[in-house]
Amino acid sequence: MLKxxxxxxxxxxxxxxEALGxxxxxxxxxxxxxxxxxxxxxxxxxxxxxxxxxVNTIIIVLGLSWLLRRLGANSLNAALxxxxxxWFFFDFTTMAIDYLYVRLSGELVLINMGYQLVAYLVAGAVIGLIKPKAA
Structure with missing residues (x-):
């Protein structure tokens, strides 16, 4: 999987x-x-x-890297x-549970969701822009 x-x-x-956070x-x-x-x-x-x-951030970025590679997202646009x-199908929906069932305030959930959205887009952009060395 990490190959x-x-x-x-x-x-x-x-x-x-980490700087964004x-x-x-x-x-x-x-x-x-x-x-x-x-x-x-x-x-x-x-x-x-x-x-x-x-450690959590590393896991997220590794997972996103794996997913984008499996999707064949080789350009900046495709990676974004x-x-x-x-973010939408996994993170947004998971964080929405905090509002729907845990009853965290809408503002708290939106601040956290906003961070995650920007984080996923930044990570996607980096993965899409920095090409691996040819083997």
């Missing part, structure tokens, strides 16, 4: 998504996100939480469309 993974693209995408949940939407969350996030084990977040479809 043919473009590790350079994965690494670049992971770094960009810092900006999204910090200067861009941090205050609104905290207000919508309704409580202070638990920062008692921040190093572990952040490390697990990076594949990433958008993956």
């Amino acid at each position: 043919g993974v473009n590790w350079i693209a994965v690494l670049v995408a992971v770094v960009l998504l 810092y900006l999204w949940y910090g200067p861009l939407f941090g205050e609104r996100w905290m207000a919508a969350l309704g409580k202070e996030p638990d920062t008692s084990n921040l190093a572990v939480t952040m490390s697990l977040g990076v 469309m594949g990433a958008l479809a993956a």
